[in-house]
Amino acid sequence: MTAWRRWRGPAALVILVLLGGLAVALLQMRPQVTGALDPNDTGPAGAHALVALLTSRGQTVLRAGSVPAAAAQARSGRATLVVTSPGLLSTGELAALARLHTSLLLVAPTRAALAALAPAVTLAGPAPVRTAPPRCGLPGAQLAGAADMGGLALRTTAPSAWRCYPAPLAPGKGTPSRLFPSLVHYGTSGRLISVLGSGSALSNQNLGSDGNAALAMNLLGASTRIVWLVPGPAPLLAVPAHGGRSLGSLIPAPVYYVAIQLGIVVLLTAAWRMRRLGPLVTEPLPVTVRACETVEGHGRLYRSRRARDRASAALRGAALDRIAVRLGLPHGTPPQVASQDLAGRTGRGADEIEAILFGPAPPDDAALVRLATDLDALEGQVLTP
Secondary structure, three states: OHHHHHHHHHHHHHHHHHHHHHHHHHHOOOOOOOOOOOOOOOOOOOOHHHHHHHHHOOOEEEEEOOHHHHHHHHHOOOOEEEEOOHHHOOHHHHHHHHOOOOEEEEEOOOHHHHHHHOOOEEEEEEEEEEEEOOOOOOHHHHHHOOEEEEEEEEEEOOOOOEEEEEEEOOOOOOOOOOEEEEEEEEEEOOEEEEEEOOOHHHOOOOOOOOOHHHHHHHHOOOOOEEEEEOOOOOOOOOOOOOOOOOHHHHOOHHHHHHHHHHHHHHHHHHHHHOOOOOOOOOOOOOOOOOHHHHHHHHHHHHHHOOOHHHHHHHHHHHHHHHHHHHHOOOOOOOHHHHHHHHHHHHOOOHHHHHHHHHOOOOOOHHHHHHHHHHHHHHHHHHHOO
């Protein structure tokens, strides 16, 4: 009890700090993870402005953060799948998207993405992004006019493909006079595939320039549902197959850091406050304490704590030790044997003597006083010659 009273203040402070850190970590607003051409990103590189235009025209835009989510949303009905960061997709994810029978808008693709999703299109090389006329018969491009295109120069073997917005290869990458399309649009197996060499025309920063907005809306205007795939980094914690999450995964990482720091502080404080281990050192008392004062001090301590059990045990043990020495009783004599021996010497009943020496603890102070009196009387009968 004394140790608890000593440490309850620091313990309450530590618990309060832990609860405060947990509350701050749980209530902390996490910034939304966005990237280039993210439909939720309102920054210059995002595509929120284009999504707002499509939504105002009655089209539904669904953001998908993973390939399984995009596949599930695209299968629920006729939709156009927009992939703005194909370089972040693995070979298995590209293969999963290739199995979807849906229209596709592919932005700045890699060679692996073209081989999986648009095999009729290949890369010719990098090209500068610039404002260029369409120079093709695609109605959507003709209505939009000049747009910011380039990025990648494309080739296509599709016989009915539209080749728009021609751009030269970057310096040192080919013949400067030769132009390659930076937008390829063709139909295959009942679906439309559009490949853009750059997503500059779709970004918030450039959407209002030239015919960028018109071109983007014309390319996506054939479908009422648009699934916008924004692949993100792999999750740090794997989710179990049954869909549940462990309690540890629900606790934010800062909580663990705070707990570790507090644990170090507690250990250092304990090491600072604890007693040094070593042999006992005797020190001379500054004053001489009389034996009666020591006895009175122990008595007051017992009385303040209501330790009648300890007080009675001390009285009985001391009296029994003196009686055993006088009568020559061996140590550890059973209570019945000692009581019978004392009864024969004093003339008292064995049960009375056993109750005095080995009975239960007194229930109150008056009973303790009576016990002390009985012990003194019994000891006087035994020790008096």
